[in-house]
Amino acid sequence: MIKGSFYILLFYFLGEMLSLLMNNFIPGSVLGMILLFLSLFFKVIKPENVKDVAIVITKNMAVFFVPAGVGLMVYAELFSKSLFTILIAIAISTILTIITVSLVQDNFEKRRKKGETNHG
Amino acid sequence: MGKFLETIKPYISSEVFLLMIVMGSFLLGVYIYKRTKITLLQPLLISMLIIIPFLKITGIDYQTFCNQTQILNFMLGPSVVALGYVLYEQIEYLKGNVVSILTAVFTGSVVGILSVMLIAKLMGADHILISSLAPKSVTTPIAMSLAEKNGGIPALTAAFVVICGIFGGLVGPIILRRIGIKSKIAQGLAMGSSAHALGTARAMEMGAVEGAISGLAIGIMGIMTALLIPFAERLF
Numbered sequence: 001m002i003k004g005s006f007y008i009l010l011f012y013f014l015g016e017m018l019s020l021l022m023n024n025f026i027p028g029s030v031l032g033m034i035l036l037f038l039s040l041f042f043k044v045i046k047p048e049n050v051k052d053v054a055i056v057i058t059k060n061m062a063v064f065f066v067p068a069g070v071g072l073m074v075y076a077e078l079f080s081k082s083l084f085t086i087l088i089a090i091a092i093s094t095i096l097t098i099i100t101v102s103l104v105q106d107n108f109e110k111r112r113k114k115g116e117t118n119h120g
Numbered sequence: 121m122g123k124f125l126e127t128i129k130p131y132i133s134s135e136v137f138l139l140m141i142v143m144g145s146f147l148l149g150v151y152i153y154k155r156t157k158i159t160l161l162q163p164l165l166i167s168m169l170i171i172i173p174f175l176k177i178t179g180i181d182y183q184t185f186c187n188q189t190q191i192l193n194f195m196l197g198p199s200v201v202a203l204g205y206v207l208y209e210q211i212e213y214l215k216g217n218v219v220s221i222l223t224a225v226f227t228g229s230v231v232g233i234l235s236v237m238l239i240a241k242l243m244g245a246d247h248i249l250i251s252s253l254a255p256k257s258v259t260t261p262i263a264m265s266l267a268e269k270n271g272g273i274p275a276l277t278a279a280f281v282v283i284c285g286i287f288g289g290l291v292g293p294i295i296l297r298r299i300g301i302k303s304k305i306a307q308g309l310a311m312g313s314s315a316h317a318l319g320t321a322r323a324m325e326m327g328a329v330e331g332a333i334s335g336l337a338i339g340i341m342g343i344m345t346a347l348l349i350p351f352a353e354r355l356f
Binding site: 008009011012015024025026027028029030032033034035036037040041047050051053054055057058061062063064065066067068069070071072073074075078079082084085086087088089090091092093094095096097098099100101102103104105106108109 | 142143145146162163164165167168171172175176182185186189190192193195196197198199200201202203204205206207208209211217219220221223224225227228229231232235236239240243244245248249253256257259260261262264265266268269273274275276278279280282283284287288291292295296299301302303305306307309310311313314315317337339342343346347350
């Protein structure tokens with residue numbers, strides 16, 4: 001547990017430092033996630049080192065959003081004033097994302113299958 | 121009543137009490153969600169619906185609440201970092217599909233970010249609102265830090281992410297059936313990259329492979345979106 005916490009905080013810190021070097025272009029936590037992933041992938045650290053803590057905090061992640069979510073009370077006016085715009089924009093964009101992602105992946109798979117039958 | 125409230129206020133605005141309220145309301149949310157199985161009733165949403173009126177009635181301001189529950193807010197950072205492990209766990213699904221998965225999620229990320237920003241702009245939204253909407257398709261902690269870095273309001277983004285997740289989780293399977301997508305990988309990817317954890321919950325119901333791929337998509341989408349938003353911000 002302590003080892004896991006140490007590694008998570010270490011990668012968070014390294015991510016923050018890298019973010020600083022990049023002029024905060026990308027949030028430090030996201031860079032920390034990439035660094036942790038790469039370190040596991042290239043076997044710099046062992047998965048067992050972070051496993052316990054990583055599972056506990058990601059499984060219960062939603063509760064960490066509560067304070068931020070409650071912040072909506074401060075922006076209630078802006079939120080309700082633009083509700084129609086918000087809902088339309090999110091709905092259309094989400095549908096487009098679903099269609100794009102699935103079609104691109106599906107096309108790749110179909111093309112590869114075709115290639116396999118041609119060669120075989 | 122007023123005098124009673126004055127007396128107990130130091131106690132109900134204490135760290136212990138407010139953290140307890142957060143955990144308690146969230147627990148109740150989990151219970152209601154599991155009981156009703158209604159996608160709209162997310163524990164986060166229920167917790168917000170309990171805490172906001174509570175703060176309004178007792179007159180505890182948001183700043184105080186925020187300071188006292190600081191520790192939870194801090195945990196958002198480490199939880200994003202920990203997603204790196206979750207991504208690593210699903211790595212076997214990447215094998216043989218690296219190029220297609222990265223291309224699909226990248227394209228989806230571009231389409232998702234640009235379309236939500238463009239539609240909001242055309243409907244007259246201001247810059248703050250547009251920047252808060254841009255990261256709507258990624259998991260909340262990443263979305264919130266992206267909003268903060270790019271001139272949006274993290275609290276608004278948190279709400280948009282939930283709306284997006286609920287909507288994507290509901291319509292995702294219907295759209296995929298409509299356009300005739302049979303590939304499990306394509307289905308899982310679409311669910312995770314459009315509707316993050318809520319999409320993944322639905323993808324799990326479709327099957328284990330779809331669920332795992334969807335989890336993978338959350339991480340990749342988060343990274344892609346983090347890389348793309350600074351560029352998209354310059355266009356608007």
